Amino acid sequence: MARAAGVSQATVSLVMGEKWRGRVSERTAEAVRTAARELGYRPNLTARSLRLGRARTALLVVPALTNEFFARVYTGAARAAAEHDMGVVLYPSPEGTGPARDPFASARATLDGVIASSMAAEALTDLREGGLPLVMLDSDPERTDSPPTVNLDIADGMRQVTEHLLALGHRRFAHIAADIDSWTFRVRAHALAEALRGTAGTVLRSEPAALDVASGRLAAERALTADGTLPTALICDGDILAAGACKAARRLGLRVPDDVSVTGFDDLPLASALEPELTTVRLPAEAVGEAGMRALVAVLDGRAPGSASLPVELVARASTTVAATS
Template sequence: MPERKPPATVTILDVARHAGVSAMTASRVINGNPRVGAELRERVQASVHALGYHPNLAGRSLRTRGTARIGVLYSNPSAAYLNELMLGMLEQSSLSGAQVLVEKCSGLQSQRAAVQRLVEAGVDGVIVPPPLCDSAQTIGDLDQRGIPVVAVATATPLPEVASVRIDDYAGARAMARHLLELGHTRIGFIEGDPKHTPAQLRKQAFLDTMAEAGIEVPATHMVVGMFTYRSGLEAARQLLALEPRPTAIFCSNDDMAAAAMAMAHGMGLRIPDELSIVGFDDTPMATTLWPELTTIRQPVTAMGKAAIALMLERIRDRREGRERTPRHQVMKFSLVKRQSASAPAR
């Protein structure tokens, strides 16, 4: 008889899908977070029992030293990006036998309070997604407390802080070249949060690529957004009010691209016949838009997994008394061509 394959490992994502809740809620229940309501807690616990889910608390190198506790400190305005990142982190932490504690924050005082809560919870390290990955204040606060940090998606990683990212500059150049190859020369650009280093690199890559093509970009074609849908609406409104208006708009993330599409549809413009729109990140939103969005694929879920792996590596080193230079992992991006961009109308 052929050898039977062992059953697939049940992950925290399977539990979340079975219970009909988010992966973050499932994680909170499994990790004993008291903030989850009784009804949701019962649903998740029922799914844990039904699926036979067991956290891998052996955790290879961590098995003799106790379960690693990893904090995640976030203030990201893009729910789509954050959800993809958390899926990767929760899946990897489940497979590695680590616990993930998530804290949301906003202003500086809120950040300090969130850091304090993570410290009091006994975390072994903290992962900081964008935009906090570029916050010297937050990273410095954690460093002063002796807590290792992994920064996600910073374009200028600090030597002493482990990081995982893509080459934002090369990604934005690839998209700008794609628009130029389609025949666009009048291209509007919606920037991201100016304080976020990837936003700065994406903007610079766009300007450099246009300059190489001998095209000067008017200041009116550069509009600041904040990586949010609402900011994308206002930025697109400004660009589409220009005479003549751009034949293409390059948005620094998919949320703002979705907003630009909504604004264009509201004005009766046909995409891509009368206006091409492209984005950056390739979140699930990109394939729910009409037409589907041409964008740069940032492997966000895989970056979440890599962030957990880097953090566990740092925790093991500390527990075993090793001091090694933090690693900086650069992951591959890709240009995904869909239906939102084509040659400009003649």
Template sequence: MSLVGRPTSKDVAQEAGVSQSTVSLVLGGKWRGRVSPATARSVRGAAERLGYRPNLAARNLRLGTTQTVLLMVPTLTAPFFGPVYTGAARVAARHGFGVVVSTWPDDAVGPADSPFAAPDEAIDGILASSMAVEALGEFRETPAVMLDSGPDGRPGGSVPTVDFGVADGMRAIAAHLADLGHRRIGHVAAAVDQWTFHARADALASAVAALPGGNLTRAACAIDVASAKDAAGRLLDGPDRPTALVCDDDLIAAGAYKAARARGLDVPSDLSVTGFDDVLLAIALEPELTTVRLPAEELGAQGMTALLDLLAGGRPAPRVLPGELVVRDSTAAPSTGRPPSSRGGGRRV
């Protein structure tokens, strides 16, 4: 058969000797029980020989949907957000959806800009990770689910949320350090105006305040090693040096390690250090890092599940995913404290 231009479903039907509706059933995956397996093989063979590809834009126009979801994240360089995408894409693919990614940085001001000329025509919904609901901006009419962004506290707020139990995670870290005998605790805090870091700071402050003789000092930094090293150094050079540093992120903990070693302090015999997230860096550090494991891939998967429910007319309830305290070799009793309690493994928080 001689074809001019892109082959159509009509060409495939003629090549296979079937109707166009049969081609649509087979290539749309809806042929079982309606078309024989032999006919389905014939149609797929004809499509392959002709190099036919379905016109997805035309199909979506007929359906009134793009089958596309936008995932918005603060950055593509942080290792945390890769698994979030993986989880979202896995669930989306099972339902015939695709996921595209755009960034809206932590320090951006005002509502997010759309990467599309007409957002409502380009995407069906949004997963927005680690950003305030107000940042949805021109997406405010688009169905959305907020990830790791905190409850929708606006009057009448109704954007579904999937969050981590970060406050419980920080309380678990504080309890672990307290059990080891630590009372002077330094917080190397992320200088990022996000709900997740505010929740961590508040939980740690409350936990340390409840300890007899508890004392908390804090220094803020960007989420990078150099800035974290400087912030940790300020705490370690203070008049009442902490015996443990609690870091808001595993990358921040790497900076704390550098600050300790620059001062001749051994981790953990002279200084305990903890992180948060449990990315691959946590076991690349020496000693391996005590941290809170957050199920990033499950966050993406649960977020996509909630969004698909929303798109189908449902009203998904808020979800909170627990973290897990993973105790490794970066924490021990302070040199003047009592011996450490049993360590290893992890527990849900």
């Protein structure tokens, strides 16, 4: 390649290693790149990795791929990784949605670091002891032993939902709550209770549900048939649960939103496929993946990434309206 470009081997190394600026002219750098294209040159990433002491691979651990949110997180992480000539290995938990088993012991030697989403702290013990760099997604940033975190402003999302429903006159609420012990769902429950605390005359009951349509339907049926006054709004921890809640209302002869309003969380494609379309909170999943990957790269480069909280947005659609009077 040096012969074809009419330069020294050292110059080729500088250009192909992206270290030429200030040392080689733009014209010379372009000559080297042109020679590389004409000769079909491809960098030896294995050799580069050995030289830099990196595997150039990150592990992304997600609870499951059955929820499109996590597939979008991967898309964002992979896009950011490509900007740094890195790859991303995806590890979905065999347990489904919930804490993932520890996958690190066998893979540690071939990884630069890990981005872990919604995992139980116990699953990270071996990783922390092994010193492999870690960035957490959807994790409590207030923990004293917490690694860098990238979170969505989940609390604000639930506040937006609650304020939207209060403005429509709703005062009787049922929370269809994901029955998963993780930071993100604890935050939702706490934020909902806090948002209602300052409004007189509000009633809130909670029905736990596994994160699937059938469980959401059963939990909503319990909320809508319990002794006492019918709730006028069902606040669901996810769009999947909200789909189940809409089915429950129809089975009980109730109309959404005339008799009961329903809200979700995530803004999956499902939200606009439902009829009526679902009021929900839009979560920028790809941005989460990108931010997680960039935070990990910062750690690998010896920089302090800090912790990030990404904004979320209420999307009001036809599944909510003015509270029914009764």
